Amino acid sequence: METYRTWVRLFELQRYYSWIIDRFHISTRAYQLKAYGKDYDFHFLEERLLPLNFRLVFVTRRPESFAEARAERLKVSGNPSQYDHLQDFIDEQELMRRLIGESILPTLELDISDNNIPRACELIADWLESAGGLRMK
Helix, strand or coil: HHHHHHHHHHHHHCCCCCCCCCCCCHHHHHHHHHHHHCCCCCCCHHHHHHHHHEEEEEEEHHHHHHHHHHHHCCCCCCCCHHHHHHHHHHHHHHHHHHHHHCCCCCCCECCCCCCCCHHHHHHHHHHHHHHHCCCCC
């Protein structure tokens, strides 16, 4: 938890910077729940991130699209066996959806099943602009 307190303090000190953080506290919750059955409370963190205008973007895909995504990932993977059980990814996505649903941070859920990255980027940028995510209050 001290690491997260340090990170959020850095964000508070650099409040006018733009941050893109991949796999932060919600991923930690998901991993700890799945691996150890422990659910850590990160409410303190989100209460400090909210005034800094932090947002969540949850990139998802439909279950039937995981096989195609796997085929693409195997082209560059150094550990292809980690993709042998697609149901694990589907289950993890549902766990993440539940945990994100418990967050107090504004959230965009974005389906990327079509693999259209330029469209996804536009949707995220449009959402941030329309929801006030590009400026501090």
